[in-house]
Amino acid sequence: MWSAGLFVLLGAVVLTSAALGPVRIDVVTVAMAMLNAVVIPVGVTSSSASLPVFGVSVPTPGLEYATVFSFDVPVTHQIIVKDIRLPRITLAATVGLSLGAAGTVMQGFFRNPLADPSIIGVSSGAAAGAVAAIVFPGLIPFGSLHVPAFLGALATAFLVYAIATEGGRTPVATLLLAGVAIQTFLGAMISYMLVHSGDSLQQAVYWMMGHLNNSQWGDVGFALPITLAGVLALCAFRQELNVLLLGEEDAHHLGVEVERTKLLLLVLASIVTAAGVAVAGVIGFVGLVVPHIMRLIVGPDHRILLPTSALAGASFLVATDTLARTGPAVVPVGIITAALGAPFFLFLLSRREVRSV
């Protein structure tokens, strides 16, 4: 029920957002333009189009598409909506979805209100990967920054997990501390690379601020499938997440394979976060604040909290990114989320409404 409501909210936010920008387009036109962009596959062609998968071009059979609707929309508006605004909005929704879901999972997993999607160093790893690719373009031969950022994020999560695991057990406290240590170390590496970055300093710093500028459908093609698959897989664990809140020993006695579940949750949450961070850079606070707000509204039950936090994260990031691109000066959305999120979080804290998980 909550989820349905948030779906509607997300739709409304997306529509509104697509209507806003340097060229004002009314909502109806936007809706028509969007529907015009809807295509369905009607046949398979043997085209040589290729899909970049982890930087390797894999030949795929092409699909032939047909448009479903053909409303009368000015061509300029159609192009603005379909090729400029929608990719960015969809990407914002995707990243928000990933951060909202991963943040909820991490807070539940660590039973710690301070946990966020990057608590085991995923963001730092992504930043290190991306900055390395920007600063030493010759060393890391990937076309886009997505892949090095994504791989850096996953490598870091794996490293933290491996360090914290001993004898088949991974105590969450050790995981947390290992995450902090690795983040600090990666922070030093990033600073070192920035010092030696020369001309690419601005690009690297801008990436790290977290932004969705110049988003392409290709970015969406990278992040959306991973995020959707990851979030759906996480939703399959919503009962386990509830039971894990009782503590690991109780969870074991209630039929949860604790260590295996923890590993799967960490892997899935890290992949989802990595996908978001890889395309958008480090966008702070969404993954921390949105789950807290949703917990206040819908309660701690992950069966409801997880999907609603994911959808709310998506709406929140689309809305803040709209502010970021339509404001007097175009700023990275990471600045907006932190600038709005932090005071709101403090407000909740002052009313003592934010409790432990």
Place this chain on the structure above:
Amino acid sequence: MTEPGQSPETADSDLESDEQSRPDPATISVEDCALSFGELSVLEDVSLTIEPGEFVGFVGPNGAGKTTLLRTISAALEPDSGTVAIDGTDVHDLSSRASSRLVSVVPQNTSISFSFPVRDVVEMGRHPHRSRFSSATPEDHAVVERALERTRTAELADRPIDEVSGGQRQRVVLARAIAQATPVMLLDEPTASLDVNHQVETLELVRELVDEGRTVIAAIHDLDLAARYCDRLVLLSDGTVARDGPPATVLTGDALADSFDANAVVTQNPVTGTETVTALADAHEPEPASRPDQVHVLGTGAAAAGVIARLAAAGIDMTLGPVSSGDAAAETARSLGVEAIETEPFARLAPEDRATAETLVREADVTVLADLVLGASTQPLLDTLETADGLVAIETRPLSERDFAGTDARARYNACCERAVDATLEGLLEAVADATVGGSSSRQSVDSIDAND
């Protein structure tokens, strides 16, 4: 995914849930289990077999290994050597899911810091019976509601778990275990934070669950409650099984002295008829310089009962009487196996009883007068008391309440008390020692004892 809401309780669903929560009984066998935390050995070669439908209490001093043994049986801890098997299957080979359908656990520490409604917490007990994608079935709801009712937490069902009291939370966790509907239940101090009423209520409920066919093991701190509800007690001491058997054979003064290093008296509780344990201080006090071979106790009520218990704990032989058979002192003497001359209340003293009592007083090194009632049955003994050596007097109730005799008898009794060493229950052993040495000592020593107290 919405809040399940109160499912209507029909007679059918009630029946169904009862069927559900009545699992096949299971045997637990622990073989040569040893476990150490680093250097510290916590369990040493523990072997136990627990039969289906037994209610076994683990008792023992702090650090004896009760919780560790429970956690080993629940598979939360893996023993360094030895095996734990339920119905022949090693619990450590079971998946969490399989073991959670077999064993439910009520842990000691049930701090929960998030605000799930109580009903949702109890519903988590159904997790082992549910697949990943299915939500709660009507049957699940029925079992949950039944568990809430049985633990008397139904009225808390919609309250957030972090806003109920510690004792209520403990009952909610018990409800969760009941909803789990397992043949084996392991309870770690299920009554630790409960008030006296809920302690009894909870153990009555556990007893019911046992009678339905569950096998239950509970670590219980309170020896009296353990004796009252368990079929069998396992007394653990330094990681080994010190005693194992029915409460009456496990809770003995000797066993408790060894395991708890305490000076304890086991008596029958007059209300429940089960063993009740009273720990006394002074376990380590040096033996008094002289101890009497034989003490006779003459008196009534709590004072005489206290005297008997303390003398028994100190290992001093004694006799009692005459005392009316319903008196607390008579009960205590009976449960401790102390020879007593029992009479009908308010009856005249039979000649043979009088002769026995006079012999006992004369043969005793010390005679303790503990709230002696001056009446038909005791008045004839004043002759003997007047000539007896080694008198100790303990008076907790004013004489006027105990005096059913004439002024003459009162005067003679007071004269006896004049010669006696005056003492309190706490100073009893010293006073008895004093009386043994000094025979009829003066009041001087009395003051020194009082000053010492």
